[in-house]
Amino acid sequence: MEKSIKTVRKIKTALGGLMILTTALSGMSAPVLAGQGGLILSDPILRVIIVSRPAAGYFSLENTGATTRVLVGAASPVCKKAMLHQSKMINGVIKMLPINELPIKPGARLEFAPGGYHVMCMHPEKDIKSKTSVPLTLKFRNGDTLTGDFTVKGAR
Ligand SMILES: [Cu+2]
Structure with missing residues (x-):
């Protein structure tokens, strides 16, 4: 004993x-996923408030490599379409702007968090709330992809 x-x-x-x-x-905290060229993805979550509304993907992405990496898109089998968005206050109104490319310099960390950058998951799968996690892929300009296991979370 x-x-x-x-x-x-x-x-x-x-x-x-x-x-x-x-x-x-x-x-x-974990989970942490290391990808090609020193990319480190941590704390990936997909916030699903109502299934009939878009879900939002949040994460932290660090570039520990020697070259600038450019995030250009996202995709997931549980989203009809996934887009990179940025929430911004414009004339007192929060608007979502599409992001076509987002460079991450060596040593830099990109935060996708509420009120800022997010992956917008359009038309999420109907049974998405029954899943604990879903795959979501981040796409880079050089053709690399990084697929994280995004924890499905409801409203806070
Ligand atoms: Cu959005």
């Missing part, structure tokens, strides 16, 4: 170290 408790403690310590490393890398 005593031995198993010690083992558990050791595992917890090891996990704690891993969490600290993950936190240091992403500034947030």
Whole structure:
């Protein structure tokens, strides 16, 4: 019994170290997905408030590589169409602007978060709320793609 408790403690310590490393890398908690050329995707979520309305994809994307990467689009089998959008206050009204390309310089981190950049998932699949996570692919100008497992979340 005593031995198993010690083992558990050791595992917890090891996990704690891993969490600290993950936190240091992403500034947030796991999950973290590393893609081509040093791209690191963390905390991907898809916010689904009402299935009949578009869902919004949020994440953090860090470029640890040596070259600028350009995000040009998104796609998911659970969205009829997925687009890159930016919410912006224009004359006191929040508007959503389409984004065609979004460069991420070496060492930079791009935040897709409420009130700013988001992936707009048009006509999400009807049973989307029954899923815990869905695949969503980020597309880059050089042809690379990065597919994350986006956690499905409802209204806060
Ligand atoms: Cu939008």
